[in-house]
Amino acid sequence: MASPSLVWLRDDLRVADNPALRAAMDRDEPIVVLFVLDEESPGIRPLGGAARWWLHHSLNSLAEHIDGLGARLILRRGAAQKVLADVVAEIGAGAVFWTRRYGGAEREVDSAIKAALREDGLDVASFAGSLLHEPWTVKTGAGTHFSVFTPFWRACRALPAPRAPLPAPRSLDGVGRPPASDDLDDWGLLPTHPDWAGGLRDTWEPGEAAARERLHVFLREEVSAYDRARDEPSAGATSLLSPRLRWGELSPFTVWHEAVAVDGTAGFLSEVGWREFAWHTAFHFPDLATRNLRSEFDAFPWPRLHPRHLEAWQRGETGIPLVDAGMRELWHTGFMHNRVRMVTASFLVKNLLIDWRRGEEWFWDTLVDADGANNPFNWQWVAGSGADAAPYFRVFNPELQAKKFDPQGLYVSEWAADAPDEPLVDLGETRKAALAAYDAVKRSSRAES
Secondary structure, eight states: OOOOEEEEESSOOOSTTOHHHHHHHHTTSOEEEEEEEOSOSTTOOOOOHHHHHHHHHHHHHHHHHHHHHTOOEEEEESOHHHHHHHHHHHHTOSEEEEEOOOSHHHHHHHHHHHHHHHHTTOEEEEEOOSOSSOGGGOOOTTSSOOSSHHHHHHHHHHSOOOOOOOOOOSOOOBOSSOOOOOOGGGGOOSOOTTOOOHHHHHHOOOSHHHHHHHHHHIIIIIGGGHHHHTTOTTSOOSOOOHHHHHTTSSOHHHHHHHHHTSTTOHHHHHHHHHHHHHHHHHHHOTTTTTSOSSGGGGGOOOOOOOHHHHHHHHHTOSSOHHHHHHHHHHHHHSOOOHHHHHHHHHIIIIISOOOHHHHHHHHHHHOTTOOTTHHHHHHHHHHTSSTTOOOTTOOOOHHHHHHHHOTTOHHHHHHHTTSOSSOSSOHHHHHHHHHHHHHHHHHHHHHHO
């Protein structure tokens, strides 16, 4: 009798270059493809609203694709270990395959499932498909992990080239009677009361096919302007691939090999390297979203939260044009230009003196590309508490940033033409307060040493 293979998808919502799916095909047995919406396993962080929107549409696209290949995408909701045990029993699976995850809680869940399934006699394997290099393979000369990007990326480039991407299957051998599947609409991933996702619908088309098309357009028509104009938020010079990589609609191997075949992509590839650096850091520091990577920042004297200031920042009503433009772009599209992300984050932490974790939580809820590594990693970088961090005393002045990177005011005019004229705070005075707080951290660190 056939012993079907179960392919468990997570952040790899694609069929091309999916080593777990390829391993199942190599068994020459019928295949069941499963996605589990796990909001119950210990430590798993619930998705933010924008991420849930993207997930719904990406799963819908993937289900149509897999159906066209001859199999079915099965949707289940619940704790992953129980769901997998149920599906394995229902189909009489002989093997289970998945792409590795690198968050601390996710690794614990996956390890427990792998051990339990192997104890039951199944063939179980996980594969590298989300990072170019496994976090335990990139080390300093002393055998430790890197804390600075430039030597990290130099070490990555010295390793053997990333493997070539695997071809997409032309067909899949699905089981004759697929197990029951949840109805995607019943998961309630889309906002309804109110429906705030109109801007997301106007901006994005989730799914593997759209992701591949976006990569091709970027490399064919736009990458030549990337290094020159990527810091200008009105220039449209960014790749817009970050949500595609976050959800695994594209693999980093596909992006890498298609990009290296094009001249002038070194700057873009270094940003792919920054993504790697964030995930390698999160692998070694799984509580990156809640704890300062640099422990001396635990002594930072955050003042009592000013709710009006936080709300003004969230709504794009600070009276600082570039900040307000960025926050409004974020709310409308689920995305924000990277240069503006740094400016808005610096303003929250260093001018409003609001804990970086409050900003990280807001971005987690509103970004379509927020993931468990890049979001907290970049917030800690701006705050000065993280790896390769910008020093705390480096305060991005949003007015000077606007003059340098939006000199004609095109970006501000597009997103914040009707923003308040009166600044929420005085930039000079709040910069002094931030530096005074930083001095307190330094004094505390010296006293402890």
